[in-house]
Amino acid sequence: MILSIKALSVKFKGLIAVNNFSMDVEKGSFHSLIGPNGAGKTTVVNALTRVVPSTGTALFEGIDLLKMPAHRIINAGVARTFQNLELFKNLTVAGNLYIGAHHTINYNFFDEIFGTKSYKSEQSRIFRNVTEISEMLDIKRYLNMSVSSLPYGTQKLVEIGRAVISKPKLLILDEPFAGLNDQESEKLKEEILRIKGFYALTILMIEHDMKIVMSVSDKITVMNFGEKIAEGSPSEIIQNRKVAEAYLGDRSYSRS
């Protein structure tokens, strides 16, 4: 178990967005979190990465993420992407990837100004990492281009690259396939699986595209109205009655 969420609740001014939610993520697994719009999936991720305040515990390799400040989460080994891209839009692709490695940089302000030995070796190490990741994601030719000038699909790759360069143990992807056509989706799926294998990552993915979810997931957790309604392997989830109801509506039109 790499991540163990227990009794997670998030309230927004009286509205209960996530209610007593518990979930375990196995090390090395591809775990998907699905559910209808507004089910609270992104809120769970936002709570884990301390974007929104929450109650409960989320033990990541024995450390409670919910007790850490937001900027320390990456040090624990949890990196994420965002549903609506949160790239640094005035920077180049290289600049964006560089920030991914921010927390690993081991020099101080005076090293920067005086260009000391540790500054130079760290800079070349990060530039090497940036080049390596960009080659792997096939975006090397865009490195010195402004990130906002790139097509949407490429921007998604940059965001994934920025998360991967931080050397995470757990990578959280928030709807990586939204807005992509079939061809782009297929390519992105391959990239994600390749990265997962190469860096031995654990992946937690929020996604709506059922075809992709079913084909990549080891385990699926289904949410509705802020609560977990089902969990299991893809074949178990397909047959689950509650899941079908959540997506297609209850036949009796009454919610229990």
Added chain:
Amino acid sequence: MKKYLWFIPFVLVPLPFLGYPFLLSIFVLIGIYTIAAIGMDVLTTWAGQISIGNAAFFAVGAYTSAILVVNFHVPFLIAFLISGLFAMIIGIVVGLPALRVSGFYLAVVTMAFGIAVQQIIGVFQITGGYNGIRNIPVPSFWIFKASNPVYQYYVVLTIIFLIFIVLSRISFSKSGLALFAMRDSEIAARAFGVNLLKYKLAAFAASAALTGLAGSLYASAIGFISPSQFDLTLSLDLLAMVIVGGAGSVMGVMIGAAFFVGLPFLLSGYNISITIIQGVALIVILLFLPKGLLQIFKIRDLFKKKVI
């Protein structure tokens, strides 16, 4: 070495005007405002924090330096450094609200701070009240008397050059990119380990320190300071210098400062209202050169430079 070449014209600028000390003193003034405007640039363009109270840091620097030199006979160099340090401390205090508010709210908070400082200075005896401080001595540096504006010019240019070196060194490394990440997306910057508290306060500290140092130079170059010189207009001018010249570039800020400080002197001999000229020029520049006058030279800002 190549990235320093653009400095050469600025080194040569005073040579044809050696016989015109008045013109040289305008160049000095442009240089001093450049330093203050770089302080504004670091805060707005780099860190994405808005301030329209930077005139207060300018005033703090000017008054600290003037009081130390006039009342306590402290050597200028020491007064200069203390004024930067003092402005920096105040900058950190002003930066605290930025941790809670942003955008227009931060603009209003900093504006209130700017006005408050101006009023406070007017009240105290040691600052000379609303009459200000007169006869601030011209600084004497180690080997030469700096009363000659040519020396002043090169001292100011050297300071700008040092600032440029530091800024270009950090522009594609940990602290510079962290500031820029914070500007573009606080949520993503934080997710990748950028400590917003640290970098916001650092941005305010650096901005205030640079503006304070400029204030110190200003006080000794002009020789007379009073609260009315450090009003809201000065803060807005500093902001406009950054935008007109070219945000995110030391050279752009220099051009912006020359536009705002030099142009009034250039036109003072004619019977035209400078406000109208400046206003029209401002609108034309913003319409056709949204990235500032620097756009003419097609210079990339520090963050878009090629590194790999």
